[in-house]
Amino acid sequence: MKKWLHPGLWLTLAILLVISIWPILTRDAALRERTFTILLAIVMASSLNIILGYTGYVSFGHVVFYGLGGYMGVYAIDKWGWPLPAGVLLGGLTAGLLAFLLGRAILRLRGAYFALVTIGINEAMRTFVSNFQPFGASTGIELHFSVYKPYGGAAEALWLTYYLVVALSLINILLSYWVRQSKLGLGLMAIREDEDAAEVMGVVAPQYKTLAYVLSAILPGMLGVLFFFKNGTVEPKDAFRLHFSIEAIVMVMLGGQGTVLGPLVGAWGYQRLRGLLLTTNWKIAGLAIKDFQLVIAGILLLLIVLFVPAGLVGWLQQKFSKLRRVLI
Amino acid sequence: MSLNTLLSSIIDGLLIGSVYGIAAMGLTLIWGVMHVINLSHGPVMALGMFGVYLLFTGLGLNPYLALLLVALLGLLLGILIYFIAIQRVIDAPHLSTLLATFSVNMIIIGLGTSIFSTSPRDTGFTLGRIVIGGITIQNTRLVAAVITLLVTGGLYLFLYRTRPGKYVRAVANNRAAAELMGIFSSRVLALSFGIGTMLASIAGGLIATFFSFTILSGSTYELKSFIIGVLGGLGNPLGALLGGVILGLMEGIFPLFMTNTWVPVIEFVFFVLILLIRPSGLLGGKS
Numbered sequence: 001m002k003k004w005l006h007p008g009l010w011l012t013l014a015i016l017l018v019i020s021i022w023p024i025l026t027r028d029a030a031l032r033e034r035t036f037t038i039l040l041a042i043v044m045a046s047s048l049n050i051i052l053g054y055t056g057y058v059s060f061g062h063v064v065f066y067g068l069g070g071y072m073g074v075y076a077i078d079k080w081g082w083p084l085p086a087g088v089l090l091g092g093l094t095a096g097l098l099a100f101l102l103g104r105a106i107l108r109l110r111g112a113y114f115a116l117v118t119i120g121i122n123e124a125m126r127t128f129v130s131n132f133q134p135f136g137a138s139t140g141i142e143l144h145f146s147v148y149k150p151y152g153g154a155a156e157a158l159w160l161t162y163y164l165v166v167a168l169s170l171i172n173i174l175l176s177y178w179v180r181q182s183k184l185g186l187g188l189m190a191i192r193e194d195e196d197a198a199e200v201m202g203v204v205a206p207q208y209k210t211l212a213y214v215l216s217a218i219l220p221g222m223l224g225v226l227f228f229f230k231n232g233t234v235e236p237k238d239a240f241r242l243h244f245s246i247e248a249i250v251m252v253m254l255g256g257q258g259t260v261l262g263p264l265v266g267a268w269g270y271q272r273l274r275g276l277l278l279t280t281n282w283k284i285a286g287l288a289i290k291d292f293q294l295v296i297a298g299i300l301l302l303l304i305v306l307f308v309p310a311g312l313v314g315w316l317q318q319k320f321s322k323l324r325r326v327l328i
Numbered sequence: 329m330s331l332n333t334l335l336s337s338i339i340d341g342l343l344i345g346s347v348y349g350i351a352a353m354g355l356t357l358i359w360g361v362m363h364v365i366n367l368s369h370g371p372v373m374a375l376g377m378f379g380v381y382l383l384f385t386g387l388g389l390n391p392y393l394a395l396l397l398v399a400l401l402g403l404l405l406g407i408l409i410y411f412i413a414i415q416r417v418i419d420a421p422h423l424s425t426l427l428a429t430f431s432v433n434m435i436i437i438g439l440g441t442s443i444f445s446t447s448p449r450d451t452g453f454t455l456g457r458i459v460i461g462g463i464t465i466q467n468t469r470l471v472a473a474v475i476t477l478l479v480t481g482g483l484y485l486f487l488y489r490t491r492p493g494k495y496v497r498a499v500a501n502n503r504a505a506a507e508l509m510g511i512f513s514s515r516v517l518a519l520s521f522g523i524g525t526m527l528a529s530i531a532g533g534l535i536a537t538f539f540s541f542t543i544l545s546g547s548t549y550e551l552k553s554f555i556i557g558v559l560g561g562l563g564n565p566l567g568a569l570l571g572g573v574i575l576g577l578m579e580g581i582f583p584l585f586m587t588n589t590w591v592p593v594i595e596f597v598f599f600v601l602i603l604l605i606r607p608s609g610l611l612g613g614k615s
Contacts, residue, residue, distance in 0.1 A: 058423045105604050111422045112365045116554055117603045123551060124596035131589050138589070246430060253427060294438030302431035305424050306416050 008328025009177050012261045016042070016173060019268065020166040029155075032162055034275065036230075039165045041267035043223045044244070045251035046172045046260075050179055050216035052249065053257035055209060056192030057107065060245055061118030062220060064125050065095035067239030069221025070228040071129065074141050077229065083150065084157075088164065088225045095221025096214050103210035110195070119242065126240035140235035147229075161230045168226070172219050177260050179215065180328070188212050189258070250301050256311030260328045265312055273297070332462040337580040343469040345576015346476040347534045349569035351549055352556035353480070354527030360563030361500040361520040362418060367429040368409065370550030371436035372525045376402060376532025377541045378444060381451050391453050392471070395533045402529025406522035414521065415514060440543035450540035472534040479530060480569055483523070487565075496520050500563075528553075555599045561609025570611055 020039060023032035048062045069091030076082040076090050106117050130138045151157040179185045187208045190198035199205050228234040247270065255266025277293035308315050317324050351373060358366050376398050383394035413432050417424040455467035487493040498506040499516045507513050535541065535549070556575050560567025575595070582591045602610060 052423075056421070058426060060426075106600075109603060109607060112359075112363070112426070113603060113607050115365065115422065115426060116558065117600055119551070119554065120596050120600040120603065124593060124600055127589070127592040127596060131587070131593060249423075249427065253423075257423075292438045292442045294434050294441070296438075298431045298434030298438060301434065302413055302428060305427045305431065306413070309417075309420065309424060 003181050006177075006181075006328060007326045008260065009173075011326055012173055012177070012264060012328070013170070015261070016169055016264060020169070023162065029158070032158070036162055036165060038268055038271045039169045040223060040227060041248070041251060041271050042169050042264050043165070043172050043219055044248040045255070045263035045267040046169070046176050047216045047219040048245075048248045049176060049252050049257060049259075049263045050188075050212050052252055053259070053262070054179060054185060054188040054192065055212045057209070057213075058111075058115045058249070059118045059216075060115050060242070060249070061120075061122035062216070062248055063240060063242065063245040064118075064122040065099065065217040066220040066224040066227075066244070067122075067129075067236075067241075068098055068125060068224070069095035070224025070234055070239055071135055071141070073222075073225025074143065074228045074234050075135060077147055077225075078141055078143055084160070084164075084225075084229060087229070088222045091225035092218040092222035095224075096218040099214045099217030100210065103213040104206065107206065107209040107213060122240055122242055122245065126236050129240070130236040138236060140233055140239075142233045143229065158230060161226050165223070165226050168219060168222060173260065173264065175215065175219070176263075177328070179212070180260055184208060184211060192258070250297070253301070253304055253309075253311055256313030256315070256317075259311075259313045259317075262311050262313040269312075270297075273300075334581070334584065336463050336465075337584055338577060339463065339465055339580075340469065341577040341580025342573055343465075343473040343576070344538075344579070345573040346473045346569065347531055347572070348549070348552050348556055348575055349572020350476045350479055350527050351531035352553040352560070352568040352572055353483070353565045354524040354531070355550075355553045356557045356560065356562050356568045357483075357527070357565055358521055358524035359557065360565070361496060362414075362517050363422075364414060364418070364425045364429065364521075365422075366521075366524060367426060367550075368432040368436060369525070369528050369553055370546030370548075371433050371440065371543075372402060372405065372528040372546070373532035373535070373549050374440060374541070374543050374546035375405070375436065376529030377536040377545065378440070378449070378543065379529065380533040380536045381449055381541075384451050384453060391451065391533070391537050392475070395475070395530060398533045399526050399530050402526040403522040405529070406525030407518045409525065410518040410521040415517075418517065437543065444543050446542050446544055448540050448542050449536075451536055453537050466538060468538045472537060475530075475534060476569070479527070480566075483527075483565060486523075492516070492519065496523075552595075555595055558599055558602050558607075558609060560611045564609065564611065567609060567611040571609075 020035060023035050044062065044066065048059065051057050051059050072094040073087035073091035077084065077087040102121065106114065109117055129135050135141060145154070148154040148157040151160050187198065187203040190201065190203050191205055191208060195205055224239065251266035251270045252263050253266065254270055255264065256262030274293065274297070277296055304311070310318060313327055317327055355366055355369050358364055379398035379401060380391050380394045383389040383397065384391045409432055413428045414425060417428050453468065455471065457464050457466050487497055495511050495516045496519065498509070498511060499513050503513050532546065552575060556568055556571035559574060560571030578595065579591060582594065
């Protein structure tokens with residue numbers, strides 16, 4: 001029980017609650033939409049962190065779980081008339097199963113080869129779904145308006161998806177913390193530092209890695225269902241957008257890989273910055289800022305990679321050793 | 329389906345595949361020398377396309393002359409990218425170099441879209457076509473294939489017959505030992521990266537002479553380069569040319585037997601399978 005008393009966990013949960021509770025208190029729909037994208041990013045980044053931060057395997061294809069899970073859930077809701085929670089569970093299950101089946105095979109590859117194969121899997125899945133008739137091929141699935149009826153209409157359904165995404169991010173933080181504190185987490189971090197040495201010391205690397213991969217896949221699968229249910233449509237190019245995966249990596253790096261708080265801070269910071277750049281109307285040399293938000297994000301990423309590779313939380317931990325007691 | 333259709337598709341596949349091949353050659357050279365997957369390869373190809381397009385439509389320069397200038401700029405750009413983004417993290421874990429090159433990708437794409445927008449461009453350049461016994465070949469593609477062979481030959485002469493080329497091979501082989509022999513490895517690495525991006529910009533420039541493109545087109549060709557690089561064995565430049573031809577043939581022949589949109593599915597599944605079964609590539613190469 002004692003391990004659940006770590007102040008770092010409570011600090012992280014408190015930050016998450018502060019972020020997510022405002023829209024509920026004010027009933028402000030615009031604020032809810034903004035917060036939804038932040039929570040979406042938090043779940044993507046924090047789940048990616050399990051395989052990327054704790055285990056040290058660079059996955060560029062994390063979005064494949066989000067996309068495939070989303071498709072399965074939306075399909076079940078649309079074609080079989082399943083209720084939303086069941087669809088969400090199905091999405092998570094599908095993503096977890098995919099990770100389990102892939103895991104044993106692809107986690108043998110290390111370093112850049114692993115990164116390349118995850119890109120390949122995402123692209124293979126995207127092009128396959130673009131041809132797969134039951135999923136509507138390249139036009140995707142469009143939810144009929146009547147699916148929102150049982151939840152009290154579209155407006156209420158949006159609130160429901162918001163509550164569910166808040167729940168999902170809470171679960172994600174708890175999962176991330178549990179993994180980090182457990183024997184599994186210790187094994188994963190040993191693998192990250194030196195996989196061969198870890199195996200010699202008795203870490204059963206293939207099983208540990210596969211478990212980490214499955215754990216990191218389930219939540220994005222559920223998240224996909226929520227997003228595309230809210231969105232009303234799901235298309236291959238949105239569901240399997242490679243860029244979204246890479247943005248999730250940037251968020252993890254920004255906040256600090258291998259920490260519980262880092263991905264949350266990184267996701268929040270990245271989404272706020274993006275929103276700010278997209279809505280600013282300044283001009284530099286005749287070009288509007290919002291046109292080159294990608295340039296600014298790129299420069300920022302480069303500076304972080306070159307000078308603060310540990311991310312914000314990691315940097316704080318290194319600089320101020322006392323903070324290690326409250327930041328995790 | 330007539331024999332002529334099949335033959336045309338095969339020839340087209342061979343010609344276009346060789347252009348894919350030199351793009352992949354750049355990628356695989358960079359990997360072979362410094363173990364960096366260059367995620368800014370696609371945008372550099374797109375810059376090559378725009379370079380040829382702008383010099384041709386703006387200044388009326390012959391596209392093949394423009395290509396020389398584009399190649400030089402590609403070389404300089406690569407050296408610049410190396411010193412700014414890569415040198416500092418060259419010995420860091422893979423994630424750092426992947427993200428450093430990806431940030432360059434974001435910067436180029438961001439600048440490119442704000443300057444050129446994402447609307448499609450076409451040079452409208454043509455050299456006519458030749459018809460041999462019912463088989464039609466676009467001359468631009470023929471010239472492009474000849475240029476890729478010249479570039480490949482040039483690269484081999486450089487790597488095997490010149491002193492800087494030997495330095496490149498020495499550093500690829502064992503950087504620490506090369507440094508002990510008095511080779512300035514950072515200059516050699518910068519040069520290698522520059523040559524890699526030069527090949528990307530040449531491939532982009534050649535593609536612009538026969539296909540229309542946007543600033544975002546590079547990412548499609550970058551993915552093709554990954555497939556080809558893995559097919560030929562990462563780190564093996566000649567394997568990349570062969571891999572390119574194989575991919576070109578697949579793209580030429582498969583659409584005759586199935587719906588066009590299934591071809592990339594097969595390509596990517598193939599890519600994943602090769603990585604899983606033989607990560608060193610079908611055609612050998614350094615693992």
